[in-house]
Amino acid sequence: MSNAIDCIIYRSRLKDGMYLYLRADLPYADLPEVLRQRMGRDPEEAMRLTLTPERTLARQDASKVMASLAGQGFHLQMPPTDEYLANWDNDKMGLRARREG
Template sequence: MKRICSIYRSTRKREMYLYVLRADALSKVPEGLLAAFGTPQLAFDMVLTPERKLAREDINLVLENLDKQGFHLQMPPPEDEYIEHLPDELLRRNDPM
């Protein structure tokens, strides 16, 4: 299953992306989502296949969402995600024991 996809970046939320089938463009994206997303800016087009690896998304979920709903929304990572990877000793330094 090969899909030609357009990826748009949000003008409102850093690192939020919207994947759509290039042939459909934004026609299947709900109005409410577009309003919250801001003016979509085309980042790039790419061919998606089940074998392709994506940096932050599960390719199978992206393809499934494209088939079922006509789009896939990639949310930005949590801003404090880095803290989860700090050693416990650093996380405890500010604890008021």
């Protein structure tokens, strides 16, 4: 795998929090139809990035995203679950869940 991969990140207009990372050299129209339907007819381009294994992403591991981009040309980031969001908020504030019992 290359040390860097250029990609375009699309934000779904149908599902809040769903993003599609697409290798920059691939056209969006070449994605599988089912994936394009899932993203919506006209997804919004959120940003363009050059990914490296060291890059910090908000909710994804850059190395895993890069592996998906190298292998299939795209990576789908699903919206976070409520449990993830609760833990993320606690982690950001330095809090840990207390266990009863």
